[in-house]
Amino acid sequence: MRARVLVAEDDEMQAELVRRYLEREGHTAVMVHDGCAAIGEARRMRPDLLILDIMMPGIDGLDVCRILRREYEPLPVLVLTARNSEDDLLLGLGLGADDYMAKPYSPRELMARVRTLLRRTQPRPLETDEVLHVGDLIIDQGRHQVTVGTVPVECTPGEFAILVAMAAQPDRVFSRSQLLQAVFGFDHCSTARTVDMHVMNLRKKLEPDPRNPVTLVTVFGVGYKITDPAGRRQHGP
Template sequence: MCAHILVAEDNEMQADLIRRLLVREGHTTVVVHDGRAAIDEAKSRRPDLVVLDLMLPGVDGYGVCRVLRQDDDIPVLMLTARSAEEDVLLGLDLGADDYMTKPYSARELMARIRIVLRRTLRPAEDSPVLRVGSITVDPVRHLVTCDDATVTCTPGEFAILRAMAAEPDRVFSRRQLLHHTRGHDRASTERAIDVHIMNLRKKVEPDPRRPVRLVTVFGVGYKLVGGHHVP
C-alpha cells in the first residue's frame, strides 16, 4: 500500500529520519519545516496522511490541523513532546486521528501510520452500506449521511461510527472503540473516545446535549440506537 505523506517537522534530523522510514516502505514523501508551508502543501497536493509536529514555527500544529479540518478530511497524526491529557484531547478535538508523544520508537510510529492508512485507503469492496435509523454509513465511499444530509467525519470518527453501525444497540466500551480507531488498547488514551463521541453528536444528534442516537451507557460505554442494520 503506497501513499503520499506530508511530514511537517521543524527538527530537520527528525524529519529526515521519518522521511527515510516512509520511503523505505514505498511511500512518496514531502517534508516541510513550518506550519504555513504545511498548509500550502496540503492544499495544493492533497496527501493521504499528514505527520504533523505540534511545535511548528509560524503556525503551530493545532493551527495547521484547524485549517485542514475546515474543508478536508485528510488524516492527521500529531507528534509532540507534550504529554498532558489536555494537550492530547485538544489535538483530537481539532480532528487529529492519532497522537504520539516524543520520544517514540520508529517501529511504533510506522505501526501507527500503517493503521491509519489501512483504514482510510483500503475499504473492503464488498462492505455493505450500514443503516441505523436515519444514519447511513457507506464504508466503500467513506460517506456518512444523517437525515439525508452528508456528514463530514474525520477518519477516527468514521471508524467509530462504522463499528457501531455494524452492530446497532450493542454497547461498546471505550477500549473496544479505541481498538477500532487506533488499534491500541492503552487505558491512558481512552478518554480520546469521549472527544470523538462528543464531536459525532454535534453532527448527528438533533440536540447534542440530549443524545438519542449515540447514547451513553453509564459505567460501560456507548451504543448507537434507532434502527437495525440493513445490508
C-alpha cells in the same frame, strides 16, 4: 501500502528520523518545517497521510489542521505534540486529527500508527459498500458519507470508522478496547482516551444536545453503543 507522507516538523533532526523510518517501509516522505510550508506542500502533493507537529513557527499545527480539513477530505492526520494536556488533545482531534502521539515517542510505535491509518484509507471491497441505518443516522460506506435525516455530517476517517463499527451492530455495547481494536487495529498503540475524544466530537455533530446524548450513548462502566432513540432499528439497505 506505499504512500506519500507529508511530515511537518520544525525539529529537523526529528523530521529526518521520521523520514528514514517511513522510507524504510517503502513510503515517499516529504519534509517541511513550518506551518505555511505544510499548507502549501499539502495542496501541491495531496498526501496520503499528514504527520503534523503542533508546535511550529508561523502557523501552528492546529491551524494547519483546521485549514486543510476545510478543503481536503478525507486526509488522515497524525498529530505529534509536546502539549499533552487533555484540552490540547481534545482540540487537536476536534479540528480533524485522527490520532495523536505525545513527545517523546518511539519511532516504531509511530510506524505502527502510520500503518493503521493508511490501512483504514485503502479502498474498501464491494461487500463493505453497505449503507447502515440506525434511526435517522445513515452511514454510506461506499461514499464515505454520513447524514442525520437529510443533514450531511462531515466526519474524519477515525470518526467514520467508529460509526461504522458501532452502527453495524446497533445496541451492542462496545468497550473502549474493542473500539480501539476494530478501528485502529492496535489496541496497544492508541489509548482509550482517543476513543473518548472521538465520541465527544461525534456527539457534537450528531446529537441535538451533546451533553445529553440519545443516539451515541454511554453505558457506564462498560463503553458506548449506538441506538435509535425512537426504538426503531434498521441495518442495511
